[in-house]
Amino acid sequence: MDVPLHPPVRIHARTSTPLSTKSAEKRLEAFIHDFQARSTASQGGNTAVTVQLQKLKDALHDERKKKH
Numbered sequence: 001m002d003v004p005l006h007p008p009v010r011i012h013a014r015t016s017t018p019l020s021t022k023s024a025e026k027r028l029e030a031f032i033h034d035f036q037a038r039s040t041a042s043q044g045g046n047t048a049v050t051v052q053l054q055k056l057k058d059a060l061h062d063e064r065k066k067k068h
Contacts, residue, residue: 021064028057 019027032053039050 021060021067025057025060025064028053028060032057 032050035053036050
């Protein structure tokens with residue numbers, strides 16, 4: 001018989017701090033580099049996640065350019 005499934009843990013933010021698009025873009029770029037280094041070392045790279053993060057960073061960059 002199968003073990004009953006348990007839903008994933010829900011995470012709720014207790015506080016938030018506004019962040020500029022430029023700052024978010026820089027933080028995301030740093031995270032992408034760190035993530036690539038860790039995932040490449042451990043499992044040969046997970047390009048699907050990296051590609052999605054890069055798309056998010058590019059979208060933030062485009063949004064910032066449109067505003068200025």
